[in-house]
Amino acid sequence: MSAWLDSLTGWLTSHPEWLGLAIFLIACVECLAILGIIVPGTVLMFAVAAMAGSGALTLGQTLLLGYAGGLLGDAISYALGRHFHQGIRRLPILRHHPEWLVGAEVYFQRYGIVSLLVGRYIGPLRPMLPMIAGMLDMPLPRFIAVSLLAAAGWAVAYLLPGWATGAALRLPLPEGFWSDAGVMAAGLALVLGLIVQTSLRRQRWATPLAAGLCLAALGALLLGWSRLHELDQGLLTLIQEQRHASLDQVMVLITRLGDFNTQLYAGALLGLLLPALRQWRAALFAGLALLGTALANGGLKALFARGRPEVLLEPLHSYSLPSGHSSAAFAFFLTLGILAGRGQTPRMRLTWLLLACLPAIAIALSRVYLGVHWPTDIIAGGLLAGGFCAASLALVQYRQPLEALSARVWWLIVPLCLALLGGAASWALPEALALYRYR
Structure with missing residues (x-):
């Protein structure tokens, strides 16, 4: 072959x-x-x-x-x-x-x-x-x-990695880019590989291990982000090269899905629906995952105080590491993906998690496209959310597995959450377009 x-x-x-x-x-x-x-x-x-x-x-x-x-x-x-x-x-x-x-x-x-x-x-x-x-x-x-x-979603998942690899090989990237990229890729591959293998083998400690691996990788990234400038600069250049006026509005709309208010409303809606439907343990898991991720993200931003890329005409003044949009989006969609996979085979649970990651990845990449986050910011946000989601699931499942939600519950949760996300994202689109103006 x-x-x-x-x-x-x-x-x-x-x-x-x-x-x-x-x-x-x-x-x-x-x-x-x-x-x-x-x-x-x-x-x-x-x-x-x-x-x-x-x-x-x-x-x-x-x-x-x-x-x-x-x-x-x-x-x-x-x-x-x-x-x-x-x-x-x-x-x-x-x-x-x-x-x-x-x-x-x-x-x-x-x-x-x-x-x-x-x-x-x-x-x-x-x-x-x-x-x-x-x-x-x-x-x-x-x-x-x-x-x-x-x-x-399939076309993006299967073609984007190859296209990005080809584009990276073509561009005159900073010296040290490929060594940094190799270390980052190897670390993420090791984390994901161990999580997948232990999950497929139905190991009882698979969920705590996933939490520990994500948080350990996050710690390593937070300690070494200052040494990954070449990787950040190279990936930012690669993504910024694809900027086009017709794509700007799409990316601004996508990034609105991860805004603080949008994610706050979506999380509050999920937090209200699950108890109202008597899904008490699912509500506890969702609350721990979403609230824990949000609080940890705010604390880490203040602790590391990393500046944003200077791409926008009027740069945002808040700190960038980890990306709040990335952590909030991954926390919300991973929570839905974990709940959707309850009661199913390990392969199906992993597939649900993959599907849940797709919209979160789109929101995270929109932040780099718009030039308001470094690539390592969004990776840190994803690891933070993954760690807290896994840790929350391990706590809720300490004595017995989290039960699956019925189809009736999903037919209520999914349409309402999607309607809220879409409405909140489009409501302030003109204001957001004015904010994300390029130099």
Whole structure:
């Protein structure tokens, strides 16, 4: 496979005009029933995204091509399932691998629409679920709506890392950038790897370990942030290079989701809904996680008093480390992700946490895009929230596991929280646009 991949990337390097089509087709195949399991699409997507980031395509073009390709793969898979129905089981390759179809079918019947959102990030399920949706006659308008949403997050998660790597290799970055980046990446990979492994093995001490690892990594970052200036400056330059007038309003709207007032209202709403629905232990967990993160963030900002990047016309005067937007967003969405994963398998719990991190990552990156935080600020905010969420869960689950919330509870919590976040973010958008003016 390595020789074949080298041959493909070599040919695309010589013929960059075909790179856009390659991204589209690879994304399509990765989401296409059966083929998505056989073809190593994840590796290919990283490779072509890195080539695009080296200067061939902008980030927007790369994400749009991957998004369109993923949608086409979903549509073809759904159409196959809708056309063949149960006859799809008689296809030769599925007769030899019935577990592919059976596993996806059981998953879809158990979780319904949610399976299309969560399963998007589980390799063997991703290409099969749209076909199962068609085979079981999921209404087309509902499938289209879910596919449009799921493909957007998937394209960002699978293409952005590769594109950023290619762009970093192209730019004249400060001396010492790559050594700092290597240390940071290795540290985060070690933390995440240990958390995933202990969670999958159902270790009783997995949650306390996750809290300890996040807080230990946060401590190391807080002690060494002054030595990571080259990393901060290089990543800030990389992200600022993608600034565009048409993207500014989108980023300001996203960053509004992490504003203090927005997160305060969202946290208060969640804190009121859970007790009102008699979810006492869930309410205790949410209160400890959100309040603890907020108080710790304020204390650390005052302690380290780190200045912000000088990008805005009128720089903000508050301190930047850790990022309040990042810590608040990660705390809120991780709380929802942890509650959503209660009572499910370790793999499903980790998938819910991954989904919960996506909006928080978008809010955190918007802060660097707008030039009001250094990259290490938002990483510190994420580690702080992760540590307090895990510690709060460990305390609440000291004697017995936290029970799962019923579907009735979720149908009330999710729409109200989303409506509040969206309304609060858009309400003060004109004022925010005036605030985030560039030099």
